[in-house]
Amino acid sequence: xxxxxxxxxxxxxxxxxxxxxxxxxxxxxxxxxxxxxxxxxxxxxxxxxxxxxxxxxxxxxxxxxxxxxxxxxxxxxxxxxxxxxxxxxxxxxxxxxxxxxxxxxxxxxxxxxxxxxxxxxxxxxxxxxxxxxxxxxxxxxxxxxxxxxxxxxxxxxxxxxxxxxxxxxxxxxxxxxxxxxxxxxxxxxxxxxxxxxxxxxxxxxxxxxxxxxxxxxxxxxxxxxxxxxxxxxxxxxxxxxxxxxxxxxxxxxxxxxxxxxxxxxxxxxxxxxxxxxxxxxxxxxxxxxxxxxxxxxxxxxxxxxxxxxxxxxxxxxxxxxxxxxxxxxxxxxxxxxxxxxxxxxxxxxxxxxxxxxxxxxxxxxxxxxxxxxxxxxxxxxxxxxxxxxxxxxxxxxxxxxxxxxxxxxxxxxxxxxxxxxxxxxxxxxxxxxxxxxxxxxxxxxxxxxxxxxx
Numbered sequence: 001x002x003x004x005x006x007x008x009x010x011x012x013x014x015x016x017x018x019x020x021x022x023x024x025x026x027x028x029x030x031x032x033x034x035x036x037x038x039x040x041x042x043x044x045x046x047x048x049x050x051x052x053x054x055x056x057x058x059x060x061x062x063x064x065x066x067x068x069x070x071x072x073x074x075x076x077x078x079x080x081x082x083x084x085x086x087x088x089x090x091x092x093x094x095x096x097x098x099x100x101x102x103x104x105x106x107x108x109x110x111x112x113x114x115x116x117x118x119x120x121x122x123x124x125x126x127x128x129x130x131x132x133x134x135x136x137x138x139x140x141x142x143x144x145x146x147x148x149x150x151x152x153x154x155x156x157x158x159x160x161x162x163x164x165x166x167x168x169x170x171x172x173x174x175x176x177x178x179x180x181x182x183x184x185x186x187x188x189x190x191x192x193x194x195x196x197x198x199x200x201x202x203x204x205x206x207x208x209x210x211x212x213x214x215x216x217x218x219x220x221x222x223x224x225x226x227x228x229x230x231x232x233x234x235x236x237x238x239x240x241x242x243x244x245x246x247x248x249x250x251x252x253x254x255x256x257x258x259x260x261x262x263x264x265x266x267x268x269x270x271x272x273x274x275x276x277x278x279x280x281x282x283x284x285x286x287x288x289x290x291x292x293x294x295x296x297x298x299x300x301x302x303x304x305x306x307x308x309x310x311x312x313x314x315x316x317x318x319x320x321x322x323x324x325x326x327x328x329x330x331x332x333x334x335x336x337x338x339x340x341x342x343x344x345x346x347x348x349x350x351x352x353x354x355x356x357x358x359x360x361x362x363x364x365x366x367x368x369x370x371x372x373x374x375x376x377x378x379x380x381x382x383x384x385x386x387x388x389x390x391x392x393x394x395x396x397x398x399x400x401x402x403x404x405x406x407x408x409x410x411x412x413x414x415x416x417x418x419x420x421x422x423x424x425x426x427x428x429x430x431x432x433x434x435x436x437x438x439x440x441x442x443x444x445x446x447x448x449x450x451x452x453x454x
Contacts, residue, residue: 012198016082023089037392050375051376056116062364062368066364076205077205094182096118097184119375123371162270172184224362229349236296273329275329293342296335303329308414
């Protein structure tokens with residue numbers, strides 16, 4: 001029988017992504033301009049740091065998925081990591097936005113080390129957190145609802161961060177931007193820790209691997225790469241997050257150097273995030289009516305076109321820029337929870353096809369895609385700035401301005417539209433979901449009866 005989740009549990013789970021975003025969005029929106037304009041690292045060096053960290057993620061993400069799948073405690077497989085990693089995540093976040101004066105080479109080493117550690121701890125808490133959503137209920141559309149809650153709360157965190165970060169930095173630091181960033185992170189990281197504790201206390205794991213399943217890493221990996229829907233989502237995730245990273249990191253430069261209103265980026269981000277929050281609740285009803293894949297394809301095409309159109313307005317035509325960004329974010333919003341819901345479906349699909357379940361390993365694709373995308377997108381943003389001859393805190397050339405505009409509009413728009421091509425090969429439709437759910441429920445009940453009768 002499908003498990004219906006209480007409102008308390010949905011809210012508690014959603015607050016975990018608010019916690020993540022209090023730190024993650026400081027990295028996602030401000031880290032590049034923090035490195036170049038505040039800490040004094042070159043754009044190329046900053047981009048390279050982000051890319052090198054992704055090489056480690058290729059190893060750490062699947063390792064974390066394997067470890068989580070093999071964790072067995074009375075608190076569950078995934079929940080304990082929320083408890084264990086919340087404090088390290090918060091502390092390292094503050095260190096990442098701390099600016100010791102170690103000289104040019106020392107600054108690069110310090111920035112690379114703290115960024116590397118932050119991404120590692122992010123894996124250790126976010127992969128189990130994401131996997132948790134797949135084992136709280138076996139109902140695919142209840143998961144869609146849960147992920148809608150998750151991302152409403154996630155983007156509420158983003159709304160707070162992008163709407164207040166620069167104001168808080170100025171309040172705490174005055175003309176000392178470095179101090180302002182550090183104190184802002186201290187505040188956000190403290191709130192993040194508290195919210196993760198609420199998530200740990202209010203959630204419960206219900207779906208377990210088949211009781212007769214033996215640990216076999218080789219078989220799990222073989223099954224994973226034979227799982228075509230998972231492979232499709234793996235590449236969709238990477239491309240999507242490359243898009244997010246490039247655009248989000250470039251927005252601060254866009255407003256500072258093209259619009260000539262550095263503080264205006266906060267209102268722009270707030271309006272876009274509100275559009276996301278308003279669009280996310282459409283995810284569940286639209287996916288029930290038209291199917292998850294079809295909603296995702298439509299979203300990527302429409303949103304991509306609106307993003308590309310942002311290139312056209314002049315710097316004084318901010319109204320049109322706001323309207324196009326709002327439409328892009330609203331049409332993109334319904335797809336946000338679907339990536340995670342569809343990944344949970346691929347875990348069911350693997351169990352249905354092979355009799356084995358490796359939820360953590362499946363979701364390692366999501367965290368890998370998330371961080372690989374951010375790393376590649378961040379690296380591209382830094383390298384493109386260097387290629388277009390960007391010079392921090394100076395009047396920019398026409399070439400540099402054009403490059404910044406392209407990173408905000410055309411490049412991310414084309415990337416997101418390309419996801420529609422990949423999703424054509426995603427094979428789990430509405431009928432398959434219903435069949436899997438029915439057969440797996442019956443199979444689990446029989447397995448439980450067998451274990452009780454032994």
